[in-house]
Amino acid sequence: MKKESLTGRAIDSYCTACESMRPHTIMTMRGENVLKVTCQTCAGTHKFLAAKPLGKAEQAKAREAAAATRRAEMRKASFDEALAQLNTNKAREYNLAEGGYKINDLIKHNVFGYGIVDEVEGRSKMIVRFREGSRRLVFNYPV
Numbered sequence: 001m002k003k004e005s006l007t008g009r010a011i012d013s014y015c016t017a018c019e020s021m022r023p024h025t026i027m028t029m030r031g032e033n034v035l036k037v038t039c040q041t042c043a044g045t046h047k048f049l050a051a052k053p054l055g056k057a058e059q060a061k062a063r064e065a066a067a068a069t070r071r072a073e074m075r076k077a078s079f080d081e082a083l084a085q086l087n088t089n090k091a092r093e094y095n096l097a098e099g100g101y102k103i104n105d106l107i108k109h110n111v112f113g114y115g116i117v118d119e120v121e122g123r124s125k126m127i128v129r130f131r132e133g134s135r136r137l138v139f140n141y142p143v
């Protein structure tokens with residue numbers, strides 16, 4: 001049995017001329033997909049749009065969010081790789097009252113987990129790379 005054609009039926013589509021969702025008439029189909037529609041408000045014929053397309057700023061935002069997610073995943077993967085090269089049994093428990101931290105030391109933080117010392121700033125601050133990102137920690141702190 002031949003499927004009934006939907007051409008000529010009404011469908012809601014976003015109209016780029018009216019800049020809103022409007023009732024449209026289906027003009028052309030390809031298989032199950034609606035290709036072209038005619039707006040019942042402005043009579044313009046255009047591609048069927050099931051929802052409002054993203055604006056340029058929204059597209060840029062979506063791309064940036066996707067890129068940030070990719071960067072975070074890559075950072076976690078590279079952290080896992082670096083950690084795999086180290087002996088976690090030798091990790092030093094982080095204690096802000098103690099000193100003597102050096103670059104590449106492996107530490108264990110009670111909240112952030114394992115961390116690798118990337119930078120030591122003077123006698124009391126260091127930048128430590130954790131799986132969730134880098135943080136500045138203090139040490140030699142009088143308690």
Ligand SMILES: [Zn+2]
Nearest residue numbers: 015018039042
């Ligand atoms: Zn329209």
